[in-house]
Amino acid sequence: MDSNSKVRLFSDFTDAYLKWEGDIAKRALECMRIQYPLWLEPVEPDDLCAGRGEFDDELGFTPQALVNKFCYYFDEEKAERLLADASLSDECRCRFAEIAAFWKTEDSACKLRKSYSSAVSSLLPSDDWKGEAGCAFPLYRMSGTQLDYDKLLRLGIPGLKQELSRFADERPECRKYYEDAAAELDYVTEVMRWYAGSLRGSENENLNTIAGILDALCCRAPETMREAIQLSYLYCQLAGSLNFGRMDEYLGDFLAMDIEAGRLDRELAINMIGRYWKLIEKRGRVYDSRLTIGGKGRRNEKNADRFALYAIEAIRQVRCVAPQVTLRFYSGQNPELADAAMAAIAEGCTFPMLYNDDVNIPSVASAFGVSNEEAVGYIPFGCGEYTLYHRSVGTPSGVINLMQILLEVLKRRSYDSYEDLWQAYVSEIGKYMAVLAEQEICEYRFAGAAAPFHLIGILYDDCLERAAAVFDGGVRHLGGTVESYGGTNAADSLVVIRNFLFDSAIMTQGEMVRILETDFTGNEVFRQKCLSMPKYGNDDDIADDIKTAVDRAVCEAAIDSGKKVGLDSYLVVFINNDANTVLGHYTGASPDGRHSGLPLANGNAPSGGCDRKGLTALLNSMLKPSTRIHAGAVQNLKLSGRMFSDGCLLKTRALLDTYFASGGAQLMITVVNRGDLEDAMLHPENYGNLIVRVGGFSARFIELGRDVQEEILSRTLY
Amino acid sequence: MVSGLVFDIQRCALHDGPGIRSVAFLKGCPLRCLWCCNPESQSAERQLFYHSGKCLSCFGCVGVCPAGALRAGTEGVEIDFGLCVSCGKCGKICPAGAIGLYGYEMTAEEVVVEFERDAGYYASSGGGITLSGGEPLMQAEFASEILMLSKKKGWHTAVETCGTVPAVSLSTALPFADLFLLDFKLSDRELFKEYAGGDYGMMMNFLEVLAASGKEIILRTVFVPGVNDTSNHAEAVAALCRKYPCIAAVNVMPLHDYGKTKYTDIGRPVPEIYGNLPNEGQVDRWLSLLREAGIENVKKG
Ligand code: SF4
Numbered sequence A: 001m002d003s004n005s006k007v008r009l010f011s012d013f014t015d016a017y018l019k020w021e022g023d024i025a026k027r028a029l030e031c032m033r034i035q036y037p038l039w040l041e042p043v044e045p046d047d048l049c050a051g052r053g054e055f056d057d058e059l060g061f062t063p064q065a066l067v068n069k070f071c072y073y074f075d076e077e078k079a080e081r082l083l084a085d086a087s088l089s090d091e092c093r094c095r096f097a098e099i100a101a102f103w104k105t106e107d108s109a110c111k112l113r114k115s116y117s118s119a120v121s122s123l124l125p126s127d128d129w130k131g132e133a134g135c136a137f138p139l140y141r142m143s144g145t146q147l148d149y150d151k152l153l154r155l156g157i158p159g160l161k162q163e164l165s166r167f168a169d170e171r172p173e174c175r176k177y178y179e180d181a182a183a184e185l186d187y188v189t190e191v192m193r194w195y196a197g198s199l200r201g202s203e204n205e206n207l208n209t210i211a212g213i214l215d216a217l218c219c220r221a222p223e224t225m226r227e228a229i230q231l232s233y234l235y236c237q238l239a240g241s242l243n244f245g246r247m248d249e250y251l252g253d254f255l256a257m258d259i260e261a262g263r264l265d266r267e268l269a270i271n272m273i274g275r276y277w278k279l280i281e282k283r284g285r286v287y288d289s290r291l292t293i294g295g296k297g298r299r300n301e302k303n304a305d306r307f308a309l310y311a312i313e314a315i316r317q318v319r320c321v322a323p324q325v326t327l328r329f330y331s332g333q334n335p336e337l338a339d340a341a342m343a344a345i346a347e348g349c350t351f352p353m354l355y356n357d358d359v360n361i362p363s364v365a366s367a368f369g370v371s372n373e374e375a376v377g378y379i380p381f382g383c384g385e386y387t388l389y390h391r392s393v394g395t396p397s398g399v400i401n402l403m404q405i406l407l408e409v410l411k412r413r414s415y416d417s418y419e420d421l422w423q424a425y426v427s428e429i430g431k432y433m434a435v436l437a438e439q440e441i442c443e444y445r446f447a448g449a450a451a452p453f454h455l456i457g458i459l460y461d462d463c464l465e466r467a468a469a470v471f472d473g474g475v476r477h478l479g480g481t482v483e484s485y486g487g488t489n490a491a492d493s494l495v496v497i498r499n500f501l502f503d504s505a506i507m508t509q510g511e512m513v514r515i516l517e518t519d520f521t522g523n524e525v526f527r528q529k530c531l532s533m534p535k536y537g538n539d540d541d542i543a544d545d546i547k548t549a550v551d552r553a554v555c556e557a558a559i560d561s562g563k564k565v566g567l568d569s570y571l572v573v574f575i576n577n578d579a580n581t582v583l584g585h586y587t588g589a590s591p592d593g594r595h596s597g598l599p600l601a602n603g604n605a606p607s608g609g610c611d612r613k614g615l616t617a618l619l620n621s622m623l624k625p626s627t628r629i630h631a632g633a634v635q636n637l638k639l640s641g642r643m644f645s646d647g648c649l650l651k652t653r654a655l656l657d658t659y660f661a662s663g664g665a666q667l668m669i670t671v672v673n674r675g676d677l678e679d680a681m682l683h684p685e686n687y688g689n690l691i692v693r694v695g696g697f698s699a700r701f702i703e704l705g706r707d708v709q710e711e712i713l714s715r716t717l718y
Numbered sequence B: 001m002v003s004g005l006v007f008d009i010q011r012c013a014l015h016d017g018p019g020i021r022s023v024a025f026l027k028g029c030p031l032r033c034l035w036c037c038n039p040e041s042q043s044a045e046r047q048l049f050y051h052s053g054k055c056l057s058c059f060g061c062v063g064v065c066p067a068g069a070l071r072a073g074t075e076g077v078e079i080d081f082g083l084c085v086s087c088g089k090c091g092k093i094c095p096a097g098a099i100g101l102y103g104y105e106m107t108a109e110e111v112v113v114e115f116e117r118d119a120g121y122y123a124s125s126g127g128g129i130t131l132s133g134g135e136p137l138m139q140a141e142f143a144s145e146i147l148m149l150s151k152k153k154g155w156h157t158a159v160e161t162c163g164t165v166p167a168v169s170l171s172t173a174l175p176f177a178d179l180f181l182l183d184f185k186l187s188d189r190e191l192f193k194e195y196a197g198g199d200y201g202m203m204m205n206f207l208e209v210l211a212a213s214g215k216e217i218i219l220r221t222v223f224v225p226g227v228n229d230t231s232n233h234a235e236a237v238a239a240l241c242r243k244y245p246c247i248a249a250v251n252v253m254p255l256h257d258y259g260k261t262k263y264t265d266i267g268r269p270v271p272e273i274y275g276n277l278p279n280e281g282q283v284d285r286w287l288s289l290l291r292e293a294g295i296e297n298v299k300k301g
């Protein structure tokens, strides 16, 4: 869209926003109807279906924009660029200047910040976690919704509308709620017709087919896998959800019917799924785009398994960095799924990621405070945070940097004993957790008051029964999560602190602080001593016990804080994207021997290069921290290709099986060879297909920043 | 409590017997093979090492050495290995782990406690524990005790041996070992003396006793081009396999030089023989020679 048209659209958007100020449902609906031609992209000739788009414009409305913004968001930087655009007419420029001035303070994140209590404002003074040092930061987003696609596909848009009108008849006092929800479904239909209109009569057969599918979906529920994909994909996009639920369950029956009817065979089906992966990848949300296959609790296990197998085969064929395909498994599951997954991983695919139901179901039950039956519906989203499938939300709206907090505690005052210092550390974590939990609930309240997000609520349990918007009392389980980083470095640092300052008292706290403040300059000898102390990841009880204690402290602080603010759960996640690297930039030298500015350890992994005792020792260490007190801890494992060679494969399988049988919750395995990585840093152009898992997301190695690449190289390869 | 000198325990070993294994490396070896990849294993005593690459030139070690073995040099520490009395003081003070002693005392129980950490992996993979070295049977009592305690735990046990120890050393270990990885380097009495410094007759006697027990044996044959890649040697290996049916397999271990820095670290010159490493083609040719000689179960590794 050209810049002048864009400004006119923003003008309409802003007018609608003001006009419907008193009716948040109507306001959201009208804004969505105005903005869709901007953010939705045209269908490309080889796309499997319509509906791709991204919220990366200057202004818009969505649960989670690409930048750290939500609801009615305004991107100032982008707006400045648009204002400077030479192609703008004078009239449009003036109008946009007005619009920008208005949104500068009307932006939801900005308004949210203004609503903070003084405690929250003072401990979370900045949200610029990518540009400033800090102990904790808020994140603005309503992310991690996992919709009931099964229901969507069973009923179709017309069926959902009927359901709403039945509700409206039964509960006339809530009629407006149901009518507003139905109006959002009409918006979906409107978009389908708009797309169909743009494609109909095209010379390209694929585009014509899509037009036909969209037309059909306006009037009925889907009948084929392709129709089902189209509807679920478009709905997901329009609802502003970024995750795709238990896909094998909701597409498995369609696949079976297509095969039965001769519309698809294995090859065609895999090809179609592969095209779907490519479409998802095109949007580029590598931190999100989660979909789950396998696991307990699927109503149609046989058909779902078939879809799951094809989905894995499609990964092998397409080799994409999104979607983040996640395999849940349990003892007794069809072994073909795990076999296929291992074969894909052995070939260098980073997906599927492996999630062990036998551990995760009881862990989630305990962490979320729900029954095992309910915990069967656990599902990871984004970088690995668990929610309950279409029953809970748990948006990660805060970041805590445990290493930074420890450094501040160390600088603040002197301590008589290790216990004294530990207590100070735990209480400081608690202080930050309290405000993070408060900001989380503020954010939910803000979102609940800003818009009903009916497209989400329609596919969430309880919202319709309660006639309540998802973030305004509708969702059954209102949880929250907080991303925790630096815990491993903090634990390794505490080992050094305890020994150097207290047990063997070889130096004073002041000396240690001074050396850290100068980033060990002139004190390499001391740094080496720090490095030589026990480190998490070597099955060393001293280091692992402290890591376990740090995990417990931060998890319990979150749980307590969540209770105090009235969340159904508030849980830590030890996930990772590249935040460990970004936060590390602004985190000073640490007593574990880490230089200032270097990455923090990643997920639940040891610090780079610190695991030296072999794979079993690493796995044993990773098994020690409790899985029952948080909402997901990413366990990365990088294995060399030779682990999957004929001679080793059975041993590697036994290794992984033992880890899972001993309580291992998950693994994200990357198969790479050190030679590949080093060469890739020299000649990135030759490695377009080299995929490396960095924490909870997968990306092509050559697309990662230099420091991330170096961090990967520094991690031990087995 | 029986104790002995260990210089390393490796976990998650995938190439020292079946399944996933933990391997304890015991110090001391009667042989002096010219190609040895664990030169630090040879001496039965604690022994000084110095990794120059890790040294920070703080010279803390120089000050504590009671023997005057260490001197501050322009590029790190200058060492007179001959003067070292293995007191270990330098290793205690070194911040970088750059200097210290190879070999530390452990009781058999302590070794088994370390092994125990990976017991779950042994069970699921059909793995177990392996004693290597050095020559583990140089510390026969210690080795036997570890094996016995491991058997009590129900683990599969393996011993990697050069076979050049008195048969009596074998007999104490024999009841508690399931598998022997026998390093069979050279089949010529003279060459064995020349290249490995060993007594061929003693090894043959060892093999005789071992084979009589019926325990499973895997022959590990190091492949050193120009030294033992002869058809005579291939024939001899084949003859052994025919003679002793308990030899279940032959593994060819191509010569490598991964251990070369360890020589420098203990003050020894890097073996000249490392100048002639085998390439893939040579290894393949050697493998086919062995197969032609009639050995069925032979592979690399
Ligand atoms: S104490 Fe260690 S680091 Fe210092 S000079 Fe000696 S060997 Fe080098």
Ligand code: SF4
Residues within 6 Å of the ligand: B048, B064, B065, B066, B067, B068, B069, B070, B083, B084, B085, B086, B087, B088, B089, B090, B091, B101
């Ligand atoms: S072990 Fe003792 S004698 Fe040998 S170099 Fe070290 S300090 Fe000197």
